Amino acid sequence: MCATDESNESYFLEMKEYFENNHELFDIQEQRNTIITLANYCALKMRSGNEKFLKILFEINKFRLKSGIENLNGRINKALYHQILRNALSLGEIKWSEDFVNEFTPKLKKEHQKTMNFFARGYLSYAKKEYADSLENLNKVEFIDVRDKLHVRILSAKAYYELGNSESLFYYIDTSKHFIGNNASLEKGTKEAYMKFFNFLNKLLICKENPDRNKLKKLKEDIHFDRTLRKRHKEWLIEKTGNLIN
Secondary structure (H helix, E strand, O other), X not given: OOOOOOOOHHHHHHHHHHHHXXXXXXXXXXHHHHHHXXXXXXXXXXXXXXXXXXXXXXXXXXXXXXXXXXXXXXXXXXXXXXXXXXXHXXXXXXXXXXXXXXXXXXXXXXXXXXXXXXXXXXXXHHHOOOHHHHHHHHOOOOOOOHHHHXXXXXXXXXXXXXXXXXXXXXXXXHHHHHHHHOOOOOOHHHHHHHHHHHHHHHHHHHHHHOOOHHHHHHHHHHHHXXXXXXXXXXXXXXXXXXXXXX
């Protein structure tokens, strides 16, 4: 019912409760399949703007770690590690995130541990407003796949902006747009969303260098009504545009 009637949250909440109370009745593969279904439902709701599912996903992630469901021969999947970290930080759970990184980075595949540690430290430093330290860590990330490169580019651009380093940021925006435009492995929707972020960021930076209240209001409106931007990118751009207006 949760799958066939996604609009009715009661089915999801019942499924979540029943599973948490009875998960040991199922074999490990069924446990993993069910926890993935629950997490994907949260992701679907978050994409539609339902903020309460950020917290619900956080609780699901804590449960999946505590129960050992994701313990694959003592290892944790890199994509799951990344999702758990970003979800926790989006809720301001910095101390929890630090503990998570310390405990679970050694449980990644050995070849992923070093670079994902720098990756995580970059996120943690940014969350603590230590932007220079964030950039230092992100610059040490040895990329594992193209999505890692995109995440690093977005966070690095935000850190440059917060540091007020306009010259470096203009250059970084340009190289990022070339990277996205020339990368054939990116699907069309992803390419459009990330390209749009850097285009808007470039306009925001121009407005920051040459303040014009009317242009800023128009930019904020364009960002608000854009349907291509990812939600978290849109929220950040709107926040920064609003700060300049105020």
